[in-house]
Amino acid sequence: MLAAVSFLGELLSFAAENAGRLARLSYEHVAITLWTLAIALPVAVSLGVVISYYERAATVVLWVAGVLMTIPAIAFFGVLVPVLGIGNPPTIAALVAYAQLPVIRNTYIGLTQADDAAIEAGTGLGMTRLERLRRVRLPVALPVVMAGIRNAVVILVGLAAIGAFIGAGGLGDFIFYGISAGDTAMIVVTTVALSALALAFDYAFGVIEQWLRLRNGEEVDRAVLTRTLAAVHARLS
């Protein structure tokens, strides 16, 4: 009991003493994650759109994206570091590969969800293929795509810690350092920060997903923040 209390005290004092550095590492971590998304999303969503038109390519693309996910980060680094050097670039490149499967898959599934009758009506009213994509299929798919992005982001936040291994910074720095120094408090506090970050991303993207569903007229159990946003939106409009 006493030991537990004193360990908790140790964690708190570590967190208090290193708040500034933790904040900086969290910031780096978030930056890596956002850069990854900025590159990965256009690629994955485009691929999802393309394979929704070419069923036969779909199997291959999804299979490749699946295989990418099974490649260990260390193996990626082995190939990427000689080309891209150390630090952020190889880390982000590897993370971009990991983000593909959930986003491509959800884009593909989302795009098949538009009602056949709605597609036919769209055609009959004079929409071109591109207009059908933009006005009917994509808006219907968007919440599903967002669920895939949310899924990817949680994976990315966890995986980004590995980047510290090749000097990319982020919360991984403290974890690696804690391991080599045998500093349990450091490892635990950093891990908690990492989880909190993942949960925050998850929640934020969850809210966006809900908002998209609401906009599409779907029934959803609103999270607190979504309710707040909806209220604000109602007041503004």
Place this chain on the structure above:
Amino acid sequence: MIRFDNVHKRYSDGTHAVDGLDFEVEEGTTTVLVGPSGCGKTTTMKLVNRLEEPTDGTVYYDGTDVEALEATELRRRIGYVIQDIGLFDHMTVGENVATVPELKGWDADRTDERVDELLDLMGLPPGEYRERHPSDLSGGQRQRVGVARALAAGPDVMLMDEPFGALDPITREELQDEFIDIQREIDTTILFVTHDINEALKMGDRIAIMRDGKLVQYDTPTALLDEPKTKFVEEFVGPDRTLKRLRVLRVEEVMRPEVPDEYADIVDAFQGNDAVVADGGEIVPVAPTDSAQVALSRCIQAGVEALPVVEDSTVVGVVTESAIRNRQSEGA
């Protein structure tokens, strides 16, 4: 306006859905394509806006082979209500109706104005319905949105594929009646598909009866009832032709555009106050567009021989029971 010239459609699986169709939908009419399920009605309709291509023959739109027209351009000029409505559930009612104007690049103000006008026309007050999603609406309301969406850009031609097919009988009657009024207002050429002969008789100026991809008779409702050309048509039209003729006969076709002395008291009685008790009951006037059946049943109910015909709250003539009877015996 739309002419079918020896049109065939054979699907890739060998189904001969349309088998040598030759007829013309005349400008300004409502032409109803009617026939049993699977006889090729939907296919025929899709040949007009190029959702299907004929395997033989030619479809002309306003004198031009549709194959020579750009498909999306053509479709934006033709209002289309598909069999399953196919509303865009992710959009609001207003956005659904705005679809074709937006595709055509109308400016936002003009589109908004048009959307409100159409929602009003379809009995969906814009203030209440514009921002709602189709999933909040009843079947009848969804169907109205489908019709409004098709009408939005003021099409020259409307294609309506069993637009009231999925509705309960009461809602269907309601929408049919409303649509007959709307039809007068918009004055476009309409090709209307149904499998229900009563709906066809009610809605159509001309009726094309189809069977197995072929046209078996193309006539006015009255002619169809008077002279069914084949056994199939006779059976399809059904046994109670006299009653049906009463339904297709409009008051304006048998009314007298003046008020003869002998019926002056009926009209006076009606005008004196709106709930006059005749022998039987209240005299309820008819509109020129009401059917002879309605007029006859109101005559019987009120126990009178004639009824005032009222349009825009003024009496425009009378319709008599005997005039209806005479017209009936001419036809039979």
